[in-house]
Amino acid sequence: MAASLKEIEMKESKIPVVFEEGKYIPIVSIQLVFKNAGHLSNTKDGLADMAARILNEGTAKEGSVGFATKLDAHAVDIGAHAGRETFVIEVSSLKSEFAYAVDRLEELLKDPNYTQEALDQIKHQKIGWLTQKKSDFDYIAGTTLRATLFKGSALARPYDGTVESIKSMTLDEIRTFITTHLGYNNAIGVVGGDITFDEAKGYLTRLLALFPKVEEREVQNVKASDKKEVVLTHEDTHQAYIYFGAPFHYSYDAKDQHKAKIAEYLLGGAGFGSRLMEEIRVKRGLTYGVYSSLRRTKSVSYLSGYMQTKLSTQDEAKALIQEVVDTFVKEGITQEELDDTKKFLLGSEPLRTETLSQRLHRAYNDFYLGRPLDFQKNELKNIESVTLDEVNDFIRSHPELSEITFSIVTKKETNPPK
Numbered sequence: 001m002a003a004s005l006k007e008i009e010m011k012e013s014k015i016p017v018v019f020e021e022g023k024y025i026p027i028v029s030i031q032l033v034f035k036n037a038g039h040l041s042n043t044k045d046g047l048a049d050m051a052a053r054i055l056n057e058g059t060a061k062e063g064s065v066g067f068a069t070k071l072d073a074h075a076v077d078i079g080a081h082a083g084r085e086t087f088v089i090e091v092s093s094l095k096s097e098f099a100y101a102v103d104r105l106e107e108l109l110k111d112p113n114y115t116q117e118a119l120d121q122i123k124h125q126k127i128g129w130l131t132q133k134k135s136d137f138d139y140i141a142g143t144t145l146r147a148t149l150f151k152g153s154a155l156a157r158p159y160d161g162t163v164e165s166i167k168s169m170t171l172d173e174i175r176t177f178i179t180t181h182l183g184y185n186n187a188i189g190v191v192g193g194d195i196t197f198d199e200a201k202g203y204l205t206r207l208l209a210l211f212p213k214v215e216e217r218e219v220q221n222v223k224a225s226d227k228k229e230v231v232l233t234h235e236d237t238h239q240a241y242i243y244f245g246a247p248f249h250y251s252y253d254a255k256d257q258h259k260a261k262i263a264e265y266l267l268g269g270a271g272f273g274s275r276l277m278e279e280i281r282v283k284r285g286l287t288y289g290v291y292s293s294l295r296r297t298k299s300v301s302y303l304s305g306y307m308q309t310k311l312s313t314q315d316e317a318k319a320l321i322q323e324v325v326d327t328f329v330k331e332g333i334t335q336e337e338l339d340d341t342k343k344f345l346l347g348s349e350p351l352r353t354e355t356l357s358q359r360l361h362r363a364y365n366d367f368y369l370g371r372p373l374d375f376q377k378n379e380l381k382n383i384e385s386v387t388l389d390e391v392n393d394f395i396r397s398h399p400e401l402s403e404i405t406f407s408i409v410t411k412k413e414t415n416p417p418k
Contacts, residue, residue: 003192003363005373008201010184010208017189018373019197022356028193029092029357030102030203033364035188036217036326037087037161037181040299043173046126048082048163050169051177053122055080055089064113064121067104076101078108084159085219085299086368087182095194102203109210110176114171126166133160140233141243142306145407148231149245153222155300162346183214188368192360223247224302226403230318234412240314241409244292246303247400251294258382259394260294266333267325268292268305269397271318273340278322280307283327286317295337298369304399311411318406326402332392346384350374365413 003020039048056079058067071078076093078101093101133139143158150156158165187208191200224247250260268291269277276290292305303325309317353359366375 002361003359004372005363005367006197006201008189008204008208009134010205013185013213015184015187015189015208015300016367017191017197017200018360019189019200020192020356020360020363020368021195021197023194024191025196025356027033027092028095028098028195029090029191030207031088031090031190031202031364032087032191032204032207033183033188033368034087035186035368036219036292037186038083040084040154040220041181041217042154042157042159043177044169044369045158045165047169047173047177048087048181049160050122050166051174051181052080052082052087053126053173054114054118055108055112055178057122058109058116059111060113060115061111063115064118067108067113067330071101071104074100076104077206078105083234084155085297089182092193095302098195098203106206106210109207112175114175116171117167119174123166126161127163130161130163130166132146136242137235137241138306140235141241141407141409144233144409145243145245145405146414147223148229148407149224149405150222150300151225152275154220155222163234165238171361177211180214181330182211184208184211185213186216188364189303190360190364192356200412212303219298221298224300225405226400228403228405229410230406233407233409235409237409237411238311240305240309240311240317240411242309242314242317242321243306243407244303244318244404245305246325246404248296248301248303248398249400250294250296250398251297252299252301256382256394258379258386259295259391261345261379262333262383262386262391263395264292264294264336265341265345267294267328270341270344273337273344274308275324275328277323280317280320284316284320286310286313286320290317290321303404314408314410318408321406322402322404325404329395329399329401332395333388334390335380338386338388338391346380349380 006017006019007014010092058064074097078091079088091101091105103150189204280290287307287309290307379417
């Protein structure tokens with residue numbers, strides 16, 4: 001059974017529900033997805049993540065350990081996490097335990113662990129994580145690229161938080177974020193498993209009734225910089241970490257997504273079949289792997305990529321990335337590349353819809369991006385029929401991909417040239 005779009009009414013709002021019933025495995029899951037309540041909604045660096053963490057600390061009455069013990073005894077999973085644009089609360093269990101699981105989530109939502117002890121615990125965990133990241137050179141290169149590429153926007157800020165922002169965070173700030181960002185009127189239900197829609201509707205109505213009405217916010221559109229900057233961060237490293245990005249003037253709801261998918265695959269997403277891997281690893285042996293993607297979300301569209309290489313080949317690798325992208329944009333792809341890409345994308349499609357969770361995630365993503373739930377089926381037809389000229393016209397129409405900004409973590413020269 002394919003996923004379908006339903007809705008339930010609550011007060012003056014109609015809440016969309018992405019639903020798929022699957023009786024072959026006796027498992028049920030419900031996700032409450034809150035729009036425009038993720039990292040980009042932070043009013044303080046790290047706030048959305050800390051709100052999710054406090055919801056993972058059980059109830060004020062029973063505490064983290066006591067609440068977790070109750071869940072473990074019935075093999076129930078309840079968790080919250082923040083993405084860039086959305087905030088998710090999920091509950092899942094065996095069908096036989098699902099009524100109990102929803103009772104426990106209701107208990108949690110009525111009595112979150114807004115205690116100083118819980119706050120101190122999640123602060124300790126988060127500060128420890130941030131401290132570890134100070135020596136994670138991939139993290140440093142990636143966050144520096146984001147800060148440079150999206151300067152002046154919410155996306156440029158350290159949305160994971162800083163040691164200082166986490167230390168100063170209060171229970172009131174977390175509570176206010178939750179009560180002003182998680183509402184029944186900005187929720188999407190995602191339900192799947194051995195459950196009927198009528199059963200799901202009852203559970204969703206119970207859970208969403210626990211949330212207030214909140215101000216509905218729009219996703220702010222962010223544009224990537226075209227300044228072609230190079231930012232060097234000096235660390236005690238034995239290799240160079242190269243992260244790169246560029247603007248991609250393209251909308252998440254454009255009709256020709258299949259062309260972007262083909263271009264993304266061939267430039268840097270196809271492993272050994274991609275241009276970047278072929279030129280930088282296979283022909284020159286400068287890295288174990290180099291990858292890129294064309295990210296297309298509601299908030300931003302851009303080219304993003306990364307690789308590691310020896311310090312001595314850092315400049316050569318950087319120049320090659322620029323050269324490969326420049327050539328790709330100017331000359332496009334070959335018929336052989338297009339044929340091979342079609343075979344892979346069409347042939348591997350069943351692997352992307354094997355599980356219920358895969359199908360639900362895809363259906364939710366299509367709905368969230370304003371597409372019909374059979375969007376992927378139409379996209380496969382478009383991939384099958386697209387011509388070389390059409391793909392190359394698309395690629396050549398995006399010269400902004402060559403406006404690459406680099407963030408490189410490298411070792412400072414001990415004896416710089418005079």
